[in-house]
Amino acid sequence: MNNIKPFQEAILSSLADLTYPQQPNELYEPIRYILNLGGKRLRPVLTLLAADAYGNWKQAIPQALSVEIFHNFTLVHDDIMDDAPLRRGKETVHEKWDVNRAILSGDAMLIQAYMQLVKCDQQHIAALMNAFNKVALEVCEGQQFDVNFEESTAISQDQYIEMIRLKTSVLLGAALQFGAIVSSAPEQDQQHLYDFGVKLGIAFQIKDDWLDVYGDPEKFGKQVGGDILANKKTLLMIHALETAHGDQQLELNKWLDTSDQPQQKVKEVTELFTHLGAGEKAKEVMDRYYSDSLESLAKCSMMPSDKRANFETFANWLMERDH
Amino acid sequence: MNNIKPFQEAILSSLADLTYPQQPNELYEPIRYILNLGGKRLRPVLTLLAADAYGNWKQAIPQALSVEIFHNFTLVHDDIMDDAPLRRGKETVHEKWDVNRAILSGDAMLIQAYMQLVKCDQQHIAALMNAFNKVALEVCEGQQFDVNFEESTAISQDQYIEMIRLKTSVLLGAALQFGAIVSSAPEQDQQHLYDFGVKLGIAFQIKDDWLDVYGDPEKFGKQVGGDILANKKTLLMIHALETAHGDQQLELNKWLDTSDQPQQKVKEVTELFTHLGAGEKAKEVMDRYYSDSLESLAKCSMMPSDKRANFETFANWLMERDH
Numbered sequence: 001m002n003n004i005k006p007f008q009e010a011i012l013s014s015l016a017d018l019t020y021p022q023q024p025n026e027l028y029e030p031i032r033y034i035l036n037l038g039g040k041r042l043r044p045v046l047t048l049l050a051a052d053a054y055g056n057w058k059q060a061i062p063q064a065l066s067v068e069i070f071h072n073f074t075l076v077h078d079d080i081m082d083d084a085p086l087r088r089g090k091e092t093v094h095e096k097w098d099v100n101r102a103i104l105s106g107d108a109m110l111i112q113a114y115m116q117l118v119k120c121d122q123q124h125i126a127a128l129m130n131a132f133n134k135v136a137l138e139v140c141e142g143q144q145f146d147v148n149f150e151e152s153t154a155i156s157q158d159q160y161i162e163m164i165r166l167k168t169s170v171l172l173g174a175a176l177q178f179g180a181i182v183s184s185a186p187e188q189d190q191q192h193l194y195d196f197g198v199k200l201g202i203a204f205q206i207k208d209d210w211l212d213v214y215g216d217p218e219k220f221g222k223q224v225g226g227d228i229l230a231n232k233k234t235l236l237m238i239h240a241l242e243t244a245h246g247d248q249q250l251e252l253n254k255w256l257d258t259s260d261q262p263q264q265k266v267k268e269v270t271e272l273f274t275h276l277g278a279g280e281k282a283k284e285v286m287d288r289y290y291s292d293s294l295e296s297l298a299k300c301s302m303m304p305s306d307k308r309a310n311f312e313t314f315a316n317w318l319m320e321r322d323h
Numbered sequence: 324m325n326n327i328k329p330f331q332e333a334i335l336s337s338l339a340d341l342t343y344p345q346q347p348n349e350l351y352e353p354i355r356y357i358l359n360l361g362g363k364r365l366r367p368v369l370t371l372l373a374a375d376a377y378g379n380w381k382q383a384i385p386q387a388l389s390v391e392i393f394h395n396f397t398l399v400h401d402d403i404m405d406d407a408p409l410r411r412g413k414e415t416v417h418e419k420w421d422v423n424r425a426i427l428s429g430d431a432m433l434i435q436a437y438m439q440l441v442k443c444d445q446q447h448i449a450a451l452m453n454a455f456n457k458v459a460l461e462v463c464e465g466q467q468f469d470v471n472f473e474e475s476t477a478i479s480q481d482q483y484i485e486m487i488r489l490k491t492s493v494l495l496g497a498a499l500q501f502g503a504i505v506s507s508a509p510e511q512d513q514q515h516l517y518d519f520g521v522k523l524g525i526a527f528q529i530k531d532d533w534l535d536v537y538g539d540p541e542k543f544g545k546q547v548g549g550d551i552l553a554n555k556k557t558l559l560m561i562h563a564l565e566t567a568h569g570d571q572q573l574e575l576n577k578w579l580d581t582s583d584q585p586q587q588k589v590k591e592v593t594e595l596f597t598h599l600g601a602g603e604k605a606k607e608v609m610d611r612y613y614s615d616s617l618e619s620l621a622k623c624s625m626m627p628s629d630k631r632a633n634f635e636t637f638a639n640w641l642m643e644r645d646h
Binding site for chain 1: 344427438460466
């Protein structure tokens, strides 16, 4: 992905250039920490790609930072709720410090995301605020549905997709929309680009779920089988629960009821998934969202074709990744 | 305070008119709950008073709601951090539900505060956003200083006043500023009105600290002596720690080291405060901020004098209150 290199570099150097008040250090230290943990910076790259498609991408750097800060704010608060010890292989904020620090520095990050968002021509502020407020609230709703689903056994595929749409995908759509707004893209193109991002985001999350089961342990950053161990109702699990009968159903339920023998659990549930065609089913749904996303992209009629190729390369890279 | 009645009523009915999505109910139920717990609604009243001083107050109702929703967001998250069981005599959000619900619904409230804030003429959005972002981050800083001070013994009067300025007072100043912005008040008046609010807010908080010790238990809403039991470094405690010597110092430290005999602790520490003139000292500082606030108010040269009288009545009422 050489064509996003300059964008990634601009984001990294802008993140490094962010300054924080000296005091209270207890508030700002966790923010510096989480923003420097790394990651692919996919969301801010999307903002810059969109701005580049209709104008000068450099003017959208604050909005790209806004997306990245917002995304990291959600990670800090979600990690508290999920009681997660690690994030990108390092201690989570509430583990490294404590829950109170994670709550408060997360709050400050949400405010800082808004600070970056409105660094633009006055004419764009209202549109940016409307788009940001909408997506921010949707991400909260998605997180709440995710929490609800943990306690629920009967989740349908539609409910799952609506949950990941809110929790993950709309932010990819909004990231693109912000860049398009700043570059004064026509409103129709803004909408198609948003749709492209949302559909790509759904495909991206399903790919993540698939990699969690079938990924190469050497390349996949996280523990393969992590979702199985956590009894997560991913698309694969939903398909398995819907299609397992008889002995397979008994076995699946047995594994869902226990956290003993974790290695065996991952192995056996993966085999069940394979027998039931859960991986294939997930790939099929993923491919449909991926091709739908490209259809939305193609509708951006005012976008130069060389710019469209950048998005296609990006989307293809996201789908072909093995980690 | 008859002259704020119409403002209070407008806020209550606007709060009642707020609608929330049906789902996820787990996210929105705590928001409805905390926003309907009551309270004096002082901050949104200030927004409407300021808007009324320079124009039509009704156009500032969304900004008044923004201030009230923001204030309640801080209460929800602060109550988690302070492990507080009660708020306005009712269960706090994290007690009634759980910490995760309180974190997430608090986050959603912060976003909703921004949603209300930008419901205005486009021309005012940038100024409102700058003022809101500044105050919101300052309130986080104030909360962090407050947490820090709990673990520190040597807090000076200046540090304490800076902490309450950030945690409490700047929001009163900003509430006024929002109303002034929406009514297109001259910038100089906006600044003086902001200063009036900040200084009045400091006096207001010191009054709260004083009432906590010397308030009439029949009228004071909270438990008299609550700050003493929590070893809070209020202005009274700071003065006592700075001036106590010999036996008095030993006794004060003895009570700071124990949570036994709570009734006796409140009684004895209150007596120490009285002997050391801590209550008088606090009143003196409070009176100075109060009179400084009125001086700032008097500098609002474009404000009609009958409108100024409304603020004076309000400020006087805040200072004379016994609860």
